[in-house]
Amino acid sequence: MATMNLERKSGLLEAELRSYGRVAVAFSGGVDSTLLLKVAVETLGAGCVMAIMADSPSMPRREIAAAELLAESMGVELVLVKTDELSDSNYVANSVERCYFCKRVIFKAIKEVATQRGFMVCCDGTNSDDSGDWRPGARAVRESGACSPLAAAGFTKEEVRALSQSLRLPTATKPAMACLASRIPYGSAVTAEVLAQIEAAEEALVQMGFSVVRVRHHGEVARIELGADEMERMLASETRSAVTAALRDVGYTYVALDLAGYRSGSLNAKLKGRP
Secondary structure: OOHHHHHHHHHHHHHHHHHHOOEEEEOOOOHHHHHHHHHHHHHHOHHHEEEEEEEOOOOOHHHHHHHHHHHHHOOOOEEEEEOOHHHOHHHHHOOOOHHHHHHHHHHHHHHHHHHHOOOOOEEOOOOHHHHHOOOOHHHHHHHHOOEOHHHHOOOOHHHHHHHHHHOOOOOOOOOOOOOHHHHOOOOOOOOHHHHHHHHHHHHHHHHOOOOOEEEEEEOOEEEEEEOHHHHHHHHOHHHHHHHHHHHHHOOOOEEEEOOOOOOOOHHHHHHHOOO
């Protein structure tokens, strides 16, 4: 990757942030929003930046705890906003537009809190590569009036990671993390009970040392997706037994390993015309 190009885009990002003056960052603790928050703090100063995180049933508790530590390390206040997407029947129905209804609830709540605290500009960590996936939530972000400075500056995901690495951010190599509802096939209802079951299943696998993990929920069946370098370990007899027992403990009857491994947005595959 050309250093000069990364420097140019970094300059564009800083200029974009300076034009805001004060900014509230929709923070998830992921690689994109962490970089955005870091650059915002370095560009504007911690007093002109706040981080707001949706405390949603679809957000793993582990991710919230990690995000709190990240914000604290940057000297930024992190405000947790309770959101209740589950009160929206459109979200619960889990159509292919689920992410739109989710983000509509979340960004309404974030903007209300930001405005109350005198932050008139909100932004999120969307990057320029995000247009390649099925992301109806991006429409809700635009409708809310929020900005996406990384995308505006032309940052790709690779460049986000590269700049994160140069800034020594702990998220530079962090795997992508979508909300728990993304593990539920479209058309199957999203419920608090199912979200908690998925979270418990993935947490059990993380505690066993697996790092890139998705548990796709298919009723009684848990379909596990893993990073390619973790597949062999999963196939060991002792590991299979332990994983099966752990996932049965959280309510699954059958436990399956997807031999294709982890694919970001795999439940969106049919929407994008790929297997």
